């Protein structure tokens with residue numbers, strides 16, 4: 001495409017019938033759309049598509065020079081019970097069962113109306129995405145709900161993820177796709193649901209066939225001339241492709257600065273930094289804040305969250321600094337869950353925090369505190385893990401904890417991206433984040449832990465592993481604990497003795513996928529004022545809003561499922577609003 005001015009580009013994209021263009025001045029808007037969406041993650045892109053398919057003109061403002069935010073970095077699991085993809089896969093479920101489960105997981109912290117709206121609108125959202133984007137989804141078979149033993153829980157799982165997406169459909173926009181959190185090894189196309197088997201490729205025939213399938217999938221796509229994308233890359237790419245088709249422009253490097261209200265208190269536009277100028281962009285119907293969480297805003301984290309806290313332990317997108325939450329707060333919006341996050345234990349590696357998912361469940365690993373004692377079910381859902389960790393910190397315990405493994409574990413499973421049996425990166429040891437020793441006592445000394453205590457902890461754990469029952473923390477009892485475990489290990493697939501030297505220890509810190517507190521919304525995704533009334537013209541979805549999951553995490557995809565659902569809901573509701 002030849003170089004076009006922004007005005008020409010907008011005209012080429014065909015939004016001029018809806019959007020008007022004005023010379024920037026104090027009084028006149030730079031541009032006018034029916035809807036202005038802040039942020040191009042899953043929440044924002046779904047909201048934009050939803051409003052656009054209702055015939056509204058929509059503009060997305062994106063602070064970063066790339067689109068996709070944390071969504072593009074993610075595994076792209078989506079937890080939406082009773083959607084058509086699950087039904088086609090034969091998952092047996094009912095809306096009543098899903099409601100029972102969500103109530104049991106979330107409790108009363110979130111209004112019944114919001115929970116009901118999520119469950120009712122989620123399946124409609126998935127059908128909408130299937131209809132209006134090139135995305136297809138697949139069932140993540142066996143990816144257990146995170147509390148499958150609660151009433152209504154599904155041990156076989158209810159999560160879906162994108163099928164292979166052809167990045168070529170994005171044309172030159174592909175270059176603007178935010179990079180993934182973990183680079184996929186060259187020559188493979190891996191689904192999130194396959195990751196558990198890839199971990200086991202050195203010890204399990206299914207792991208080998210899954211790995212071979214991932215190579216074949218990649219080469220097949222390349223032979224067809226495609227650029228194969230999976231997980232968050234596929235989700236963000238597919239949503240963006242839907243927006244391209246629907247002719248929704250995304251203005252990059254254009255951060256929201258502030259919301260604008262008319263004399264009646266209705267949000268009718270935004271102030272944004274555009275090409276170095278503070279500009280007013282008018283929104284006839286309203287504004288959707290989908291600018292992600294505040295994981296990278298240290299001041300906000302210090303103000304709202306338990307300490308110690310830092311921005312160094314999050315794996316969320318760097319541009320998520322709570323701008324939309326703060327803009328809403330400045331016009332009186334109520335906030336919720338600001339002290340919470342989508343927590344998970346991380347290893348603070350020199351190249352960036354590593355979110356520990358499977359290694360906690362795989363046999364041959366334990367977590368210990370700075371005294372050398374176990375303190376948690378290592379395989380517990382990651383948000384609960386960190387809740388436990390912080391509860392202990394509140395009681396005076398250290399935030400510095402360790403994961404300890406033995407060489408047998410290292411020989412059998414992937415560790416991050418390090419292949420089984422191979423050495424771990426020297427930089428980890430140089431940084432002191434990873435330690436290695438010939439004996440447990442020597443390892444304990446390096447950790448600054450009493451050697452006798454660590455020996456005692458491991459001896460007790462080893463005996464319980466041999467018996468197959470973790471009497472102290474019940475690791476491996478839940479179907480969720482066993483999802484990332486090794487089915488060949490008996491009697492408990494998540495438990496094996498640590499006995500083969502050398503031994504390794506890795507620093508563990510309370511990290512997160514992003515924050516989950518933000519603007520309080522109602523069942524229509526309308527932002528609520530502190531007085532409890534909706535703020536006219538203002539919507540929020542995704543991590544900019546207080547999570548419908550409350551303090552918990554129901555299953556794989558519990559952030560993206562609600563983010564997309566309430567983005568969808570916001571777009572539909574905007575279409576019902578009168579023009580300002």
Ligand SMILES: Cc1cc2nc3c(=O)[nH]c(=O)nc-3n(C[C@H](O)[C@H](O)[C@H](O)COP(=O)(O)OP(=O)(O)OC[C@H]3O[C@@H](n4cnc5c(N)ncnc54)[C@H](O)[C@@H]3O)c2cc1C
Nearest residue numbers: 039041043063069070071075077256292542543557559560
């Ligand atoms: C490694 C990793 C794996 C994950 N795996 C999963 C998973 O499998 N399933 C799941 O449910 N969740 C997962 N998550 C969490 C999930 O990705 C996020 O919770 C989700 O993407 C949030 O979506 P969002 O649309 O609210 O925000 P984002 O996707 O982060 O998008 C927000 C966008 O807003 C932009 N923005 C910020 N400030 C401004 C501003 N002032 N003006 C304009 N734009 C702004 C940002 O640049 C960003 O592009 C994972 C996260 C990570 C990091």
